[in-house]
Amino acid sequence: MVNKKNLYKPVRIGKLEVPGNLFLAPLAGYTDRAFRRISREMGADFTYTEMISSEAVVRGNDKTLDLAQRAPNEEIYGIQIFSGNAESAAGSLEKLLPFRPSVIDLNCGCPVPKIIKSGAGSALMQTPEKIREIVKALTSITDIPVTVKIRSGWTSDTINYLHAAEMALEGGAALISIHPRTRSQYYSGKSDWSCIKNLKEEFDVPVIGSGDLYTGEDAARMLEETGCDGVMFARGAMGNPFIFSEAKAVLNGEIWTGPSEEEKVEAAFRHFDYAVEYTGEASAVKEMRKHLCAYTKGIQGGSAFRNRIVHGTSVREYKEMFEEFLKNLRENSGDGI
Numbered sequence: 469m470v471n472k473k474n475l476y477k478p479v480r481i482g483k484l485e486v487p488g489n490l491f492l493a494p495l496a497g498y499t500d501r502a503f504r505r506i507s508r509e510m511g512a513d514f515t516y517t518e519m520i521s522s523e524a525v526v527r528g529n530d531k532t533l534d535l536a537q538r539a540p541n542e543e544i545y546g547i548q549i550f551s552g553n554a555e556s557a558a559g560s561l562e563k564l565l566p567f568r569p570s571v572i573d574l575n576c577g578c579p580v581p582k583i584i585k586s587g588a589g590s591a592l593m594q595t596p597e598k599i600r601e602i603v604k605a606l607t608s609i610t611d612i613p614v615t616v617k618i619r620s621g622w623t624s625d626t627i628n629y630l631h632a633a634e635m636a637l638e639g640g641a642a643l644i645s646i647h648p649r650t651r652s653q654y655y656s657g658k659s660d661w662s663c664i665k666n667l668k669e670e671f672d673v674p675v676i677g678s679g680d681l682y683t684g685e686d687a688a689r690m691l692e693e694t695g696c697d698g699v700m701f702a703r704g705a706m707g708n709p710f711i712f713s714e715a716k717a718v719l720n721g722e723i724w725t726g727p728s729e730e731e732k733v734e735a736a737f738r739h740f741d742y743a744v745e746y747t748g749e750a751s752a753v754k755e756m757r758k759h760l761c762a763y764t765k766g767i768q769g770g771s772a773f774r775n776r777i778v779h780g781t782s783v784r785e786y787k788e789m790f791e792e793f794l795k796n797l798r799e800n801s802g803d804g805i
């Protein structure tokens with residue numbers, strides 16, 4: 469049984485003190501401004517943008533740059549970049565620093581072939597010296613902390629997270645986060661938390677652990693078992709920003725009673741409203757389908773309902789759909805849900 473007392477703590481990232489240790493992971497296609505805003509409301513202590521292409525920023529792609537915008541409640545936040553070379557990484561700062569991020573994070577974990585071809589993402593696990601070079605280029609331009617997110621290695625035969633972390637630290641990284649799966653694993657199989665523990669024991673640097681965090685209890689277990697400084701929720705936060713309040717309660721040794729179905733739907737629509745505010749209704753509707761599906765996971769009747777969700781075309785239509793869904797749930801449960 470995990471002793472959860474005192475597991476909720478601040479994390480120091482160079483000159484920055486983050487008041488708590490519950491992080492929202494960077495998630496391409498998910499952690500946009502709207503999702504980060506709702507996650508902050510629910511207790512995320514630190515949020516990262518989804519990965520942003522340094523090359524595209526340097527080329528002046530405005531749509532890419534839009535991804536770097538902070539939400540009104542992100543007093544602190546990190547911008548994650550992906551880059552295969554020091555020149556473009558450093559070059560992108562000219563356009564990214566005006567957003568006043570608290571941290572710049574370098575992605576060394578993305579497994580997608582298109583990204584790897586450019587030498588970025590998890591390709592950097594195969595060229596750890598390049599991690600040092602890129603981080604050095606970044607830290608020589610800015611005094612805001614640079615953090616690095618790594619995997620455990622490229623394949624199970626080439627596990628090299630300790631070397632990758634060493635390179636990052638030599639370049640001046642202020643924090644390492646690790647998703648301890650190899651590139652070959654993508655997101656399947658179990659993440660190997662022993663890597664997190666080894667990393668923490670080997671280096672005197674704050675370490676944030678990622679991998680298979682779906683409940684507050686998981687967060688407590690990772691902190692206890694690995695000694696890491698903080699945890700980063702990824703798939704566990706999709707459709708469930710409540711995970712931050714849950715984890716905070718658990719880490720403080722408090723009882724957590726989950727949200728009601730009404731509260732889940734209310735959060736989903738607040739999230740939706742933010743998306744409309746930032747991108748307009750047509751784009752928000754497209755973006756929100758996957759989120760709305762995720763919010764209904766685990767709700768009775770949710771699976772059949774999700775077939776309808778993918779066909780909605782306006783906020784009004786979705787609101788009506790969800791009202792009807794909640795009404796049916798209430799009637800079926802007899803005394804409220």
Ligand SMILES: Cc1cc2nc3c(=O)[nH]c(=O)nc-3n(C[C@H](O)[C@H](O)[C@H](O)COP(=O)(O)O)c2cc1C
Pocket residue numbers: 493494495496497518519548575576577578617647655659678679680681682701702703704
């Ligand atoms: C859809 C998806 C998108 C992701 N995008 C990013 C990204 O942009 N940058 C990054 O460093 N990691 C990214 N990741 C990895 C997550 O941040 C996290 O490390 C990983 O999912 C392991 O945590 P989990 O097992 O709790 O999901 C992504 C993962 C998923 C599933």
